Amino acid sequence: MLKKAWLLFINTFSISMTANSGYAMLGVIKNRFVDKYGWFTKEEMEDFIALAQSCPGPIACSSATIIGYQSAGVIGALASITGVILPPFIMMILVTMFYTFISTNAYVRIFIDGMQAGVCAMLLDVVLGLFSGVQKMNKPFYYVMVLLSFLYVRLTKYSIFYLALMCIAIAIIKTFLTKKKVEESL
Amino acid sequence: MISILEIFLNFLKIGLFAFGGAYAVIPLIEEQMVTNTGWMTFTEFSDLVAIDELTPGPIIINSSTFIGMKLAGVPGAIAATLACVIPGAIIALTLVWLYQKYKEIPVINEAIRVLKCMSVALIFSVLIKMFLSAVFPEGIAALKEINIPSLIMVIVSFYVLKKFKTNPLFVMLACGCITLLLSFLNL
Numbered sequence: 348m349l350k351k352a353w354l355l356f357i358n359t360f361s362i363s364m365t366a367n368s369g370y371a372m373l374g375v376i377k378n379r380f381v382d383k384y385g386w387f388t389k390e391e392m393e394d395f396i397a398l399a400q401s402c403p404g405p406i407a408c409s410s411a412t413i414i415g416y417q418s419a420g421v422i423g424a425l426a427s428i429t430g431v432i433l434p435p436f437i438m439m440i441l442v443t444m445f446y447t448f449i450s451t452n453a454y455v456r457i458f459i460d461g462m463q464a465g466v467c468a469m470l471l472d473v474v475l476g477l478f479s480g481v482q483k484m485n486k487p488f489y490y491v492m493v494l495l496s497f498l499y500v501r502l503t504k505y506s507i508f509y510l511a512l513m514c515i516a517i518a519i520i521k522t523f524l525t526k527k528k529v530e531e532s533l
Numbered sequence: 534m535i536s537i538l539e540i541f542l543n544f545l546k547i548g549l550f551a552f553g554g555a556y557a558v559i560p561l562i563e564e565q566m567v568t569n570t571g572w573m574t575f576t577e578f579s580d581l582v583a584i585d586e587l588t589p590g591p592i593i594i595n596s597s598t599f600i601g602m603k604l605a606g607v608p609g610a611i612a613a614t615l616a617c618v619i620p621g622a623i624i625a626l627t628l629v630w631l632y633q634k635y636k637e638i639p640v641i642n643e644a645i646r647v648l649k650c651m652s653v654a655l656i657f658s659v660l661i662k663m664f665l666s667a668v669f670p671e672g673i674a675a676l677k678e679i680n681i682p683s684l685i686m687v688i689v690s691f692y693v694l695k696k697f698k699t700n701p702l703f704v705m706l707a708c709g710c711i712t713l714l715l716s717f718l719n720l
Binding site for chain 1: 548583593622651663686705
């Protein structure tokens, strides 16, 4: 058990240190745990990834938690999540120290402000990518949800945490209504 | 001094609602850190989004470490980072348990779809704010103060990102360099 937990830690740590995105990480995770160690089958791994996508926060953390738990229980989950978090954590501490040190410099300020144009373009690209995901769901209902959420956040001063709770409530009601419809048509 | 417990609770909330992809956490941080608590200025927040993109690692971890560190040093960073991963980890374990029992959970799939729709709208809203502060540095009322080089850079950057699938990192660094160059030329 402890040996497995140690292996989980070492592997997730090294994967987290080298992979530059959550999805790149999933590929390497599959490679190590399915192909190299054979702890899971390919199908199990696919189910884990689907579950990990249903969790809040980075997919790297949720998939590590699930894989860790499945291989060595709660200790395994703790080991692999620590492995995933540590590399970006240590690096960001250094980056923050560096940022606080240089961000008051006039030239650095101009440079960082200038980068904002690139940030806007990158976010626009992200929004369009996510929106094409909504288009793939291919139902007017989801477009309405996008529009309503947008109006809520632009026009009201209420917290987006309430919006999230309302979205979850709407999803629950919708699931039950669809279920009922299916049962009635039978 | 902001207490470690306050930092922990705020990030617990952010971690719990960060559904819908890597960027979903950005609007939550803006609301919680800039609007609600005033722990960050909008400029610091914009800087953070740029830094997130410059450094590898999940955005939520980078952001929470950064903010925690700025607010209360290393203990703050540890509190913020732990807090933002705990909800996700607990939900992941619950889902695995439910999955082993029921195999299929339609309510959760539907909830994730609806939350994804929400997340598109929220990120778009933050994008509008960042765009306005980049292109109209003096506020939207001061239409004459429009920052034309910045507007052109946004458009060109987007074109380059779309057309050549360039790493956003290089696009952002290029924008920074161009702005610095323009300021030397006094434009």
